[in-house]
Amino acid sequence: MPLARIDLRKGENANYRREVSRVVYEAMVSIGAPANDRFQVIAEHDAENFVYDPNYLGIARSDDLVIIQITWNEGRTTEQKKQLFKSIAKELAKAVGIRIEDVFVTRVDVKRENWSFGNGIAQYAT
Amino acid sequence: MPLARIDLRKGENANYRREVSRVVYEAMVSIGAPANDRFQVIAEHDAENFVYDPNYLGIARSDDLVIIQITWNEGRTTEQKKQLFKSIAKELAKAVGIRIEDVFVTRVDVKRENWSFGNGIAQYAT
Amino acid sequence: MPLARIDLRKGENANYRREVSRVVYEAMVSIGAPANDRFQVIAEHDAENFVYDPNYLGIARSDDLVIIQITWNEGRTTEQKKQLFKSIAKELAKAVGIRIEDVFVTRVDVKRENWSFGNGIAQYAT
Numbered sequence: 130m131p132l133a134r135i136d137l138r139k140g141e142n143a144n145y146r147r148e149v150s151r152v153v154y155e156a157m158v159s160i161g162a163p164a165n166d167r168f169q170v171i172a173e174h175d176a177e178n179f180v181y182d183p184n185y186l187g188i189a190r191s192d193d194l195v196i197i198q199i200t201w202n203e204g205r206t207t208e209q210k211k212q213l214f215k216s217i218a219k220e221l222a223k224a225v226g227i228r229i230e231d232v233f234v235t236r237v238d239v240k241r242e243n244w245s246f247g248n249g250i251a252q253y254a255t
Numbered sequence: 256m257p258l259a260r261i262d263l264r265k266g267e268n269a270n271y272r273r274e275v276s277r278v279v280y281e282a283m284v285s286i287g288a289p290a291n292d293r294f295q296v297i298a299e300h301d302a303e304n305f306v307y308d309p310n311y312l313g314i315a316r317s318d319d320l321v322i323i324q325i326t327w328n329e330g331r332t333t334e335q336k337k338q339l340f341k342s343i344a345k346e347l348a349k350a351v352g353i354r355i356e357d358v359f360v361t362r363v364d365v366k367r368e369n370w371s372f373g374n375g376i377a378q379y380a381t
Numbered sequence: 382m383p384l385a386r387i388d389l390r391k392g393e394n395a396n397y398r399r400e401v402s403r404v405v406y407e408a409m410v411s412i413g414a415p416a417n418d419r420f421q422v423i424a425e426h427d428a429e430n431f432v433y434d435p436n437y438l439g440i441a442r443s444d445d446l447v448i449i450q451i452t453w454n455e456g457r458t459t460e461q462k463k464q465l466f467k468s469i470a471k472e473l474a475k476a477v478g479i480r481i482e483d484v485f486v487t488r489v490d491v492k493r494e495n496w497s498f499g500n501g502i503a504q505y506a507t
């Protein structure tokens with residue numbers, strides 16, 4: 130049930146973006162998303178359209194920053210959310226060498242009946 | 256009070272996108288959005304930036320997939336949400352021939368005081 | 382803790398967009414966001430991908446419309462939200478001459494544990 134929006138600077142090749150996509154998906158599965166529940170939109174930006182503070186909270190960010198916003202069902206625990214953030218950062222470092230300082234993630238929680246995966250039906254409504 | 260984000264693959268002409276926009280708007284009005292409350296942002300993506308599972312939940316999706324994310328006031332019933340999904344899928348098929356399998360919709364619910372439609376005023380705050 | 386998405390028509394120069402970014406950031410700080418908490422994604426659109434009603438609620442909008450969607454922690458009062466809308470509209474007029482009718486703002490409220498600003502850690506989780 131997640132939809133992930135991934136924003137980054139222009140200039141990375143398709144393979145890099147495919148790897149980012151894979152890592153975000155696998156991190157979601159690792160905390161309980163169903164296998165194959167993979168829906169993501171990636172947008173690439175010019176410098177002046179991708180704005181970040183290079184030191185907020187004492188974290189040194191660079192132009193390699195990736196901003197990941199995941200809309201997901203409510204009900205995950207804080208522990209699961211922490212695990213998600215940790216997994217994305219760790220695995221992005223491994224897969225494409227993004228520094229963990231450059232991984233920004235935020236979640237938007239919604240209700241189960243707020244999704245239609247096709248066919249005009251709310252598949253998760255009770 | 257809705258804002259709709261519509262994401263799809265590059266390659267459809269302006270008329271197609273205008274029709275998608277119209278259908279999404281009319282479906283919202285059909286479940287109670289005010290007439291003329293039409294605010295939408297459409298983004299077109301290259302293949303590697305538009306990621307979807309071609310079979311999640313047994314629904315056969317294609318590159319014609321449209322991902323529609325609607326931010327809207329909380330308070331709609333599950334029945335209204337079901338009606339919204341159904342209407343969008345059915346009418347997109349009619350208008351531009353999108354298969355109902357290729358219509359992905361999700362809602363984000365927010366509070367009434369969370370909107371300013373202009374003039375720096377929260378028009379729906381009580 | 383905010384993430385702002387700013388959508389507008391193509392055709393404005395980089396300085397204009399930098400000023401919009403600055404004003405949105407400063408308005409957030411003015412109602413209590415921490416200094417340097419500045420994360421924003423700006424997207425520019427062709428006419429048919431940027432859809433707005435030119436008169437909804439009797440507000441006369443033009444192609445200069447800016448749609449600003451801010452994801453932020455829940456807990457702000459309605460008064461603070463009103464102040465935010467007012468400040469963005471007023472200061473955009475001053476900075477780049479956008480008419481207050483052309484400033485559309487909406488907020489999405491999320492929980493404090495829903496953010497990671499880097500390092501794979503949920504910095505605001507309690």
